Amino acid sequence: MRAAYRHALRRPSVTSEDVAADLGIPLPEVERACTELTTLGLLREDTRRPSAYVAVEPESAAERVIAPMERAIRAQRAAVETLRGQLQEYGRIYEERPAPGGGREGVEYIAALGATREAIAELAARCETEVLTSQPGGGRRAEVLQEAIARDEAMLERGVSMRTLYQHTARFSQGTREYVERVSQRGAEVRTLDDRFVRLLVFDRKVAVIGVEGDPGAAIIVREPNLVHFILSTFELWWVSATPFPLEWNNQDVADISEQLKQRITLLLSEGLTDQSIATRMGMSVRTCRRHIAEIMDRLGVKSRFQAGYLLGAQRAATRPDTPPTPPTGEQHAE
Known part of the structure; x- marks a missing residue:
């Protein structure tokens, strides 16, 4: 592909046949290279000569090809920030929550770490189709991963689909990488984001468990359908903005x-x-x-x-x- 581009730079315009003949490269290989170079914006069609290409400066190609992608990314980030603000508005719901032990329809507050773990274990045991997880804060502690791996592998073996989000910094945690490799081998999908997001789990698109800011042992369990739908929409926006967690890099x-x-x-x-x-x-x-x-x-x-x-x-x-x-x-x- 580089040879084809170098050759195109030496002429006002060039065809695939010209490149193949001059460089002694098979025509199908040259055609593939020209297609890829066109996709990258490094070649464009010559309007004055059918089936011919004109070489394009890389900086101009980058502006034409990459700029729309960057604009789309900025728009996605703006949407993420908007949803982040909307989600933070539900802090009012947390502030109005009943005292521990109380409850109201669709929203339950759990104050103790032990009770939170029991609730998550029960929801995981009953999960039938899908679990979504977002875990901010970089690499996870060894004891947390040890508890999670048994629970998550059991769900995956039952055929439950799993999607998990971490922050980019989790990629540098050996324990987290080992956990990701194990669950990925069983069909889980794991991605990472550069910015912080809310800690949560969603089971079967019906029940969400949200972390409480400033209290790692507490949790909010949400069953109210409209709130769960909002949480799912937020997760999906994070997901499309994230990049796959590489098993090898x-x-x-x-x-x-x-x-x-x-x-x-x-x-x-x-x-x-x-x-x-x-x-x-x-x-x-x-x-x-x-x-x-x-x-x-x-x-x-x-x-x-x-x-x-x-x-x-x-x-x-x-x-x-x-x-x-x-x-x-x-x-x-x-x-």
Whole structure:
């Protein structure tokens, strides 16, 4: 494919037959290469010469091919943020919840970790068709994985389909990778996202278990159909934005994920969030977060975190002239 592109660069226009004859490559192979180069935007049809191609500068090809994809990704992220805000509105429901031991139709609050585990185990044992899981916060602890693997393998062996979401940082956890490999071999699908999302499980599209912010032992069990439907819609939006968890990956995969993490950290820096807030949101340690921030500062050519935040904020404001910057509020933002 590279040889065909190099050859096209040497002429005003070229046909597949020209390339095959000049380079001594079989015509079917050249035709496949030209098709792939056209898909990448590196070749375009010559309007003045039927069946001929004209080479395109890679930067122009990237603008034409990648730009629409980037716009779609930005639109998806905007939709994710909108749904995130909507989901947070249900915090009012949590605040109005009855005292532990009480309940109301469709929504149940469980305060104790033991009771939460029992409820999840019971729902998993009764699950018949599908379980959806989102687990933010990076790699999971060994004892949690040990408890989960037996339960999840039992569901998979019964024919239950399983989709699980982690954050990108979970890819660097050996224990989590081993767990993903085991469940993937039994048909589970696992993907990752760069940003934080809500901890939840959904069984048979009828019952959802939602984690309680600030209380890892508590949970909300939702059976109300409209709320469950909303939670499912949110999960599906996360899912289409996520990327598959690779069972095997090379140095380039590691570099790609690291770059995605840096891009997200850059955005959060421009929002004025503290190192601790960014680390929590990204599912990584503060030390790892600060290492990424140091590399970002080095790229920007600045010496202080304040300079980096100011520069990134200015750049972001310049690209969004109609949107005034959001002032820092609360303890999550740096002063």
